[in-house]
Amino acid sequence: MKSRRSWWLIYGACTALVLAALAWITVMVVRLERGELQARAEAEHQEALRLALWRMDSWLAPFLAREAARPYFDYEPFYPQPQAYTKLLSRIEPGEVLTPSPLLSFESKYFRLHFQVDPEGRFSSPQVPLGNLRDLAEESYLAGAQIVSNAAQLESIGGLFTTEELMACVAGAQPPEAQPVITAAPDPGAGRFAKIEAGLAQQLRTQKEWSRRKGTYDQNIQQAGQARPAADIPAQADRRSASVGLLVPFWSGSSGGELIFARRVQTADGPYYQGFLCDWPKLKAELLGQITDLFAEAQLVPVRRPPASDEAVGTMLATIPVLLEVPDPVPAAAAWLSPARSTIALTWLAVVAALGAGAVTLRASIAFGEKRSRFASAVTHELRSPLTTFRMYSEMLADGMVRDEEQRQVYYATLKQESGRLAMLVENVLAYAQLEEGRRASGARKFTIEDLLARLTPPLERRAREAGMSLRVQCDAPGGRPVVTDVDQVGQILFNLVDNACKYADNGSDPSVELRVSVADGRLRIGVLDHGPGIPARQVRAIFVPFERGANGGDKPGIGLGLALARGLARDLGGDLELRPRPEGGACFELTLPLGR
DSSP: OHHHHHHHHHHHHHHHHHHHHHHHHHHHHHHHHHHHHHHHHHHHHHHHHHHHHHHHHHHHHHHHHHHHTSOGGGGSSEEEOSSEEOTTOOEEOTTSSEEEOTTTTOOOSSEEEEEEEOTTOOEEOTTSOOTHHHHHHHHHTOOHHHHHHHHHHHHHHHTTOOHHHHHHHHHTOOOGGGSOOOOOOOOGGGOOSHHHHHHHHHHHHHHHHHHHHHHHHHHHHHHHHHTOOSTTOOTTHHHHOOOBOOOEEEEOSSSSOOEEEEEEEEETTEEEEEEEEEOHHHHHHHHHHTTTTTOTTOEEEEOOSOOSSHHHHTTBOSSSSEEEEOOOOOOOOOOTTOHHHHHHHHHHHHHHHHHHHHHHHHHHHHHHHHHHHHHHHHHHHHHHHHHHHHHHHHHHHHTTOOOOHHHHHHHHHHHHHHHHHHHHHHHHHHHHHHHHHTOOOOOOEEEEHHHHHHHHHHHHHHHHHHTTOEEEEEEOSOTTOEEEEOHHHHHHHHHHHHHHHHHHSTTSSSOEEEEEEEEETTEEEEEEEOOSSOOOGGGTTGGGSTTOOOTTOTTOSOOSOHHHHHHHHHHHTTOEEEEEOOTTSSOEEEEEEEOOO
16 A cells, blocks of 8 residues: 555656646747737837838928928018019019018918017018008918918917027937937846737847938928929128028927927028928817827827937937827737647646556556455465365375274365365456456357256355355246356356355354346346345445455455456457346345347
8 A cells, every 4th residue: 555655656756746846838838829829919010110110201391391492581471582584574673573471361270470580680571561661562472360360370479489498499400410329229138028028129220220310301392392392582681691400399488388380591781480281280280180090099299308218218209309199009918829839738648548548557567566455365365275284194004004994084174165265266267367468268158047047046056055054046937938148158257156156154143155146138047146244335346356355354265366356257248247236135146148049
């Protein structure tokens, strides 16, 4: 028992280690699969983010390039032409001919009003002419109501920012070559897992894309400003000729506010600041409409201060200071039949099957070892007594120590009885071995039930008489019914049953063994009944285990093989042997055999 427990403890420990290792591998594989899905979702998210930013910047850039290319004198409602001629090709003096600015009647869905701040800090607009110029504008270009509306907007612009704030915002403009380019790579030691490194790489790529978009946009704006036409320069160009700076977007106020573009124009009279007020709600709606198929729930958030992190820079537009906010990427759910999960499932099935097979093999090995131990113990114990008797009686008879003839006959009878006991023991062991190995030769022949009983009852009666008991035979089977069976095997089965009844029921209330023969359900049924103490219910299964003896065995001779052999022979004949309940007491074993035709 101790050895059996030790083997199971070792097997349990090994099983726990294998299952723990497999569970750890399963967890790691699932984590890696989730990490891969997360990295894939992040890569797709960053790619869509870059595409969305590129779309919005590409859509807005032409509008801003047109404004950047606008000559500085367009910010006057009317400006004089340097050269003009009559129909007769007579030259008109410079300054005598006024040309309306393109901005005088300018209309845009996204740009509400253009404005200019002179060196003295006075606000003006080419869309709000004053004095006689207003009269001229109302006659041919603008309605009076429109001028009034533009004047109201111009006044509101003056309240959005101070001249100092405007100068500070525009002064921060840098030429394209000075724009910062993000080139820092993530620390290799910062990412322990592939998904983290992949995420950092995607973010870095997004930041570099912003740097490229910003550089390209600034370069285009600068080229657009340098390509201004020179033919329409007004007569007072010498007064205001100077370099024109880049358009700089900024937000007015610390919260809310308006989106404004402005540039600095340096002239001989001093710096002028020119720009326009955007209609941010309409502009934002149009920008978001460009990426509806990529991000349906995106938002554009104004940026009034430089972002604190490079990651935030990567999500900014290059044309205006806004951040693109989109929902976080949601990785796709792993398929139940994904390659990783299928492999893990098959591995679990294989390991569980292997562990089950190992448990069955270990159990069979332990059972075989215990069976062999019980066999050796039972056979040794069973052989010791007759061998001792053989040796002692044979020595006494050989040495002439038994002189009384009657006593010698008793010794001879004892030796004969012990030899029969040994022969039966050997026969049972050999029969069981042949049955286990499938080498049992079948000698089935056809008999009638009467002939079969006539051949079986004599040895059974002798065994009963030797035990001081009687055998009563009760046959309720119809006469002449054929039976095809091996009479020797049936005889060995019945002899073992009667022998057990003689050994364990010899002190019963009725010293007899009953043999009841009947036919039911197309099978021959032979019952062996005794009047002994019976078999406890808890031992019903154990008595058919080879080399296992019941609680009533005591010092009775036997190795616990009779019932196991009897059941094995019965099943080999196509029948069975079972213990039937008997309310009146005693044991009842029933042998069933197939009938012949």
